[in-house]
Amino acid sequence: MYNFQGYHEATTLAEALALLAANPRLTVIAGGTDVLIKLRHGVIEGAELLSIRHIKSLEGVQKLEDGTIAIGPLTTFSRVAEDPVIKDHIPVLAEAALTIGGPQIRNVATIGGNLCNGATSADSAPTLFALGARLKLKNNTGERVTPIQDFYLGPGKVALKPGELLTQILISPEDYRGYGGHYIKFSQRRAMDIATLGVAVVCKVKEGRILEDVRIGLGVAGPTPRRCPEAEAFAKGKAITSETIATIGKLAVKAAQARTSWRASREYREHLVEELTQRALREAIVKAGGEAIA
Amino acid sequence: MLKKISFTVNGLQVALEVDVRESLLEVLRERLGYTGVKKGCEVGECGACTVLIDGTPVDSCIYLAVWADGKDIVTIEGIAKNGELSKVQKAFIEEGAIQCGFCTPGYVLTATAMAAKGKKYTREEIKRELSGHLCRCTGYQNIIKAVEKALAD
Numbered sequence: 001m002y003n004f005q006g007y008h009e010a011t012t013l014a015e016a017l018a019l020l021a022a023n024p025r026l027t028v029i030a031g032g033t034d035v036l037i038k039l040r041h042g043v044i045e046g047a048e049l050l051s052i053r054h055i056k057s058l059e060g061v062q063k064l065e066d067g068t069i070a071i072g073p074l075t076t077f078s079r080v081a082e083d084p085v086i087k088d089h090i091p092v093l094a095e096a097a098l099t100i101g102g103p104q105i106r107n108v109a110t111i112g113g114n115l116c117n118g119a120t121s122a123d124s125a126p127t128l129f130a131l132g133a134r135l136k137l138k139n140n141t142g143e144r145v146t147p148i149q150d151f152y153l154g155p156g157k158v159a160l161k162p163g164e165l166l167t168q169i170l171i172s173p174e175d176y177r178g179y180g181g182h183y184i185k186f187s188q189r190r191a192m193d194i195a196t197l198g199v200a201v202v203c204k205v206k207e208g209r210i211l212e213d214v215r216i217g218l219g220v221a222g223p224t225p226r227r228c229p230e231a232e233a234f235a236k237g238k239a240i241t242s243e244t245i246a247t248i249g250k251l252a253v254k255a256a257q258a259r260t261s262w263r264a265s266r267e268y269r270e271h272l273v274e275e276l277t278q279r280a281l282r283e284a285i286v287k288a289g290g291e292a293i294a
Numbered sequence: 295m296l297k298k299i300s301f302t303v304n305g306l307q308v309a310l311e312v313d314v315r316e317s318l319l320e321v322l323r324e325r326l327g328y329t330g331v332k333k334g335c336e337v338g339e340c341g342a343c344t345v346l347i348d349g350t351p352v353d354s355c356i357y358l359a360v361w362a363d364g365k366d367i368v369t370i371e372g373i374a375k376n377g378e379l380s381k382v383q384k385a386f387i388e389e390g391a392i393q394c395g396f397c398t399p400g401y402v403l404t405a406t407a408m409a410a411k412g413k414k415y416t417r418e419e420i421k422r423e424l425s426g427h428l429c430r431c432t433g434y435q436n437i438i439k440a441v442e443k444a445l446a447d
């Protein structure tokens with residue numbers, strides 16, 4: 001038996017927001033693969049749960065009229081990995097989804113839960129950072145849209161105000177059209193493990209040999225997922241050569257604020273940032289239509 | 295915190311009152327006697343408690359019983375039909391893909407869901423689909439062979 005003190009279930013967004021407004025201390029639960037494990041381990045105690053898993057309007061993926069891809073936060077990772085809109089337009093996110101847990105976890109774990117628990121190791125985060133995702137947050141009185149970078153405040157801390165729920169993950173057409181991407185999750189096991197480091201790179205290539213735009217998202221390289229502004233600025237307009245790619249890898253380390261944990265030392269993580277950024281970039285270049293670099 | 299729910303288990307309609315804090319694993323094993331559903335790590339890592347919910351493999355240890363309301367659940371007890379083992383079960387025996395048996399119900403259920411999809415799987419894909427299960431006895435090779443065999447025709 002799980003140890004929690006109360007349980008509410010909302011079937012519509014309005015109902016959930018009303019319950020949250022009345023009691024902002026409710027612990028929101030969606031797929032439960034994170035919250036229930038925290039309850040099991042005693043990380044959260046005496047919680048009162050608000051289950052939002054039956055709110056149909058928060059589920060599924062749509063391509064809006066203006067080309068924006070809108071992902072419902074309750075979309076499971078199995079669905080993210082198989083969704084035709086995601087596979088057609090942002091296959092790098094489908095790749096990332098398949099690195100999460102194992103199949104039984106992916107069948108219930110949701111992309112919104114992955115973001116809202118604020119872990120720097122969230123496997124969907126580096127890719128959503130690289131894609132410049134925006135998050136729609138709603139409460140009882142209104143809504144706001146925030147860039148994903150501003151959503152992460154620290155380990156386990158996100159910018160949800162009391163009473164707010166994540167209701168949509170948005171990716172604009174100018175952030176995915178023409179881009180190719182690749183995600184690398186580095187972990188001790190290829191399933192059921194938390195990333196030692198995660199790197200997502202998306203890029204746009206001009207004339208097959210010039211980097212028009214490069215975006216790098218890192219997970220576990222600091223207290224929150226992050227982009228690599230220096231490396232990205234350097235990359236713009238550069239010819240695709242091994243030297244360029246090596247420099248981008250080196251500059252990516254500047255964005256890291258890695259720390260030593262039992263999983264890996266700071267130095268090792270920095271090494272991974274440098275190396276995996278290069279590997280992910282090489283793949284992303286090919287997927288963006290560029291020539292492969294030996 | 296009691297709640298009335300109803301669902302089907304292996305084709306049988308069940309209605310009962312559960313405590314909202316109970317996991318589906320607990321309700322299946324302790325209230326309904328489906329002890330083929332194994333209690334392993336209880337944090338969704340070992341896959342021993344896997345059941346099919348509306349045809350999809352799920353760890354029943356990290357799934358609240360109240361969420362099963364209205365769902366169709368299949369446990370290992372529902373796989374053999376009229377005393378006849380399923381193709382997946384037979385393949386596990388033929389390939390010696392079983393030792394202590396603790397992980398086997400979960401593997402069989404995941405493989406059953408794979409077979410129901412009717413698609414072809416590469417060996418790599420089979421490994422990926424089975425990656426949510428731990429086996430400490432057989433070393434996986436026989437299990438993979440058994441699943442390959444069961445999916446072959």
